[in-house]
Amino acid sequence: MTARSPNSGFATRPSNAESWIKSPDPASSGAAAADLYTARLTVDITLALRGRIKIAAFQRGVTVADMLRDLLAREFPDADGDRS
Structure with a gap:
């Protein structure tokens, strides 16, 4: 049996947090400038608050995201x- 590498690359975080942010190429898309630069934000909330928001x-x-x-x-x- 072969040993697995402890750093297989699955769900590993980059050492530099800035490398998580990707800058899109504005010339490759016809979208508005505000739509080009998006990032995901995770917030922990209670189930009750989640229900009220939905x-x-x-x-x-x-949609919840738009609201x-x-x-x-x-x-x-x-x-x-x-x-904007």
Whole structure:
């Protein structure tokens, strides 16, 4: 039987956190500039709060992601006041 390498590459984190962020090539996409630079954000919340968020999004006819993006944009506008 052969021994496995302890660092097989599966679910390993890069040593440099900045290497997690990828910058897209703006010329390769016709999307708006704001859509080119996205990042995933993970937040731990209670099941009850998750349920309330999902219900609110459903009642408003939007996705949870879109609703939370709008909320965060309102709470944390760009330095020049834009909400994009």
